[in-house]
Amino acid sequence: QVTLKESGPALVKPTQTLTLTCTFSGFSLSTSGMRVSWIRQPPGKALEWLARIDWDNDKFYSTSLKTRLTISKDTSKNQVVLRMTNMDPVDTATYYCTRWSTGGYFDYWGQGTLVTVSS
């Protein structure tokens, strides 16, 4: 059974760096073909893909946010970490950790974690 769960601060101040952790089970990021992504959703708005990390440590980022994002993994802990620098109120959103299927769609999602950016 595949599960993913996000953890991190619920509130961050503008200009701070956000660090989110995804802890997953039911698959391994050391297995060929496995990939994990982060997606976010501002309140009442649509979904936005942020970043992806692959089993071989390849990393990919949203063009519009790539200068602010860093994704990493700890295979031994079954965790993926997303860092986003210089947070702004417009970054207020629910952040989801997802498994990226071999095709490119997202077959498993975490429950999401709401991050509010406010002073």
Place this chain on the structure above:
Amino acid sequence: EIVMTQSPATLSVSPGERATLSCRASQSVSSNLAWYQQKPGQAPRLLIYGASTRATGIPARFSGSGSGTEFTLTISSLQSEDFAVYYCQQYNNWITFGQGTRLEIK
């Protein structure tokens, strides 16, 4: 970036009736399209991938069709649990999502 446009923004349908949701891509995405259902306070759930393949456990009343730039999600006989927001997503050229269609009870 490929822009995904969903229509209508809101669709009002009575239980038991058919719902047809549309998704248009700004350029061809072949059949690399997925549909998700999202209920309030929940994460999206994968319904359809490859434009027409139902994900595991998805009821047969959900069907997807289309290729290239025009796609449709059809729910053949709406159940109470189907009222939600639906998103399309292309994965032919990275990832982009549509803005969603809210399916509400008429």
